[in-house]
Amino acid sequence: MDKVYHFLTLAGLAVYWLLVAGVTIRVVLKRRSVSVSLAWLMVIYIIPVVGVICYFMFGELNLGRKRADRAKDMFQPFGNWFHKLNDCTAHVPDQLGIHISKIDYLCNNRIGIPALCGNTLDLQTTPEQILRSVIQDIEEAQHSIRMVFYIWYPGGLADSVASALIHASKRGVDVKVLLDSAGSNTFFRSHWAKMLKDNGVSLVEGLEVSPWRIFLRRLDLRQHRKIIVIDDDIAYTGSMNMVDPAYFKQGSGVGQWIDIMVRVTGPTVNVLSAIHCWDWEVETGERSFPVQPECEIEIPIDSKPIQVVPSGPGMPEHLIYQVLTLAMHQANHSVTITTPYFVPSADLLETIKMTAQRGVKVELIIPQKNDSLMVKWASRAFYTELMEAGVQIHEFYGGLLHTKSVVIDELFCLVGTVNIDMRSLWLNFELTLAVEDPVFTKEMYSLQKNYMAQSDTVDMETWHRRSLYNRFFERIFYLFNPLL
The missing domain is CATH 1.20.5 (Single alpha-helices involved in coiled-coils or other helix-helix interfaces)
Incomplete structure (x- = not known):
């Protein structure tokens, strides 16, 4: 034996x-x-x-054979839809400013999406403002409502949104809701999921998590976009999940989540609708396209463009990362970044440092407390070399700052769902808007300044006196930063 x-x-x-x-x-x-x-x-x-x-x-970017095959088959038809946008009067290359023109060329060449003018933007910064605005627009919907979110968590005004969707479906509005399986696990186990389905809402669980799929698809590949499109006339996107922060993660010890959403009208709405159609087909196999935006509209000479930048499996690789680095390379005076999760790749770290080293004022605003302990320690491992390069770091103490934004020269900005980490920039389904509108950008920068007023600026001398305990955990989690 x-x-x-x-x-x-x-x-x-x-x-x-x-x-x-x-x-x-x-x-x-x-x-x-x-x-x-x-x-x-x-x-x-x-x-x-x-x-x-x-x-x-x-370890590998594996979408699963069925979804990967769908995405491959979809690329040309969606590419054709996107390319038609170049024929619209909303695409005015001559009106593109210095910051967005190269981004327009990049996105047009790689995925076919041009920057479009003729939009209106409304920056919404409080949970009540955002959720009540969404509810009102849903109540006025006539034809269709499309949603995709990473997290839907029951409670508070989020339940009122669900009720509004049920009433919309009952009056004949076509309602399609795609939620990430991992992020919205609590919602799918609640009574709301059954109520939505029972009342005619098409509710789909995206990238389903189950033990038998472990070796068939990468489980931490997530649907991280946040999009609402109503009647192809109004759209929302930004950092906020479908949650009421007063009811979400109250026991996590990080405070209330701080988010923004951007309410959009104009030609860009149709592009956001097409991104939802892409995600819907990847998950369900059902193909539909939104109508093309009205192309014979008169574009005001001072109408500033928006570039929609999507990324994720099946789409051109690293597109949002390329847009982010291109934007920073073009900065002349200032770059201000807000992100809840800061774990940059080596290349992105060097871009941020070089931007500061060439005399651009670079400021980074991140939460003082984080719901991910590993990310908290890994982020701090970068502090020393960032500060030595001239980057100012502000730790926000007013809650979990979840806003994802980059403001360049106070004239151009990026807002959306993208964190400054490997997961957002290289893996997940994400979305960002590149906006060249001085009025909107100044509003965004004013909000960032408000975040700074609720932050402690990291002092180099004080930082050098931190304990060996802190240094040890910084180095340990720094080693794992490419995997976070």
Whole structure:
């Protein structure tokens, strides 16, 4: 019997080391940054068995065969729809300013989406303002409502939104709601999911999480967009999930979540509607296109453009990352960034540092308390080299600052769903708006200044006196930053 146990032990070790060797070769042969490859090799070798399982679950961008095939088949038809936007009077290349013109060229060449003029923008900054505005627009909907969110959490005014959708469906409005399975797990287990379905709302669970899918699709690939489109006339996007912050994560110890949404009217609404149609088809296989925006509209000479920038599996790789770096490279005076999760790639970190080193005022506003302990420590691992490069860091103490925004030269801004981390910029389904509207941008910058007024600015001397305990955890989680 001892010989049998000895043989089984040796056989198990041999199989394990063959598996480790195979995964190692796979990691090395994959074309990605050296830091990501080294981080995964460290996980595989330091954490026996579990490291290999983690790599199969999270190590590669695997959308799943069915969704990947759909996305491949969809690209040309959607590309044709996007390219038609170039024929609209809303696309006015001559009116594009210095900041957005190169972004227009980039997005047009890579995905076919041009920057469009003739829009109106309303920056909404409080939960009650946002949710009541959404409810009112839903109550006035005539034909269709399209939604996609990462999180829908029951409670408060979020329940009023669900009720408004039910009433809209009952009066004949076509309502389609796509929610991420992981982010909206609580909602799908609540009575609201059944009520919506029972009353004619098409409710779809995106990127379903279940144990048997572990080796079929990367489980941490998430639908992170936040879009509402009503009658193809009104749209919302921004950082806020479908939650009432007064009822959401109250026991997490980070305070109330601080978010924004942008209410949009004009030609850009149709583009946001098309992004929802893309997500809907990836998940369900059902194809539909919104109507093209009205192309014979008169565009005021001072009408500033909006560029819709989507990213995610099946779309051109790294598009939002490219837009972000292009915007910072064009900054002449200032760059102000708000993000809840700051874990940049090595390349993006160098872009931020170089922007500050060439004399541009770079300010970073992040929450003092974070709902992710790993992200909190990993973020602080970058403080020293950022401050040495001239970046000013402000830690917001008024809650969990969840707003994702970048303001360039107080004239141009990026707002949307994108965090400054690898997950948002390289993995998830995300969306950002590039806006070249001085009035809107100044409003956005004023909000950022308000965040700074509720922040503690990190002092270099004080930072250097932090404890060895803090330094230890910063270094530990810094090693894992390519995987966060």
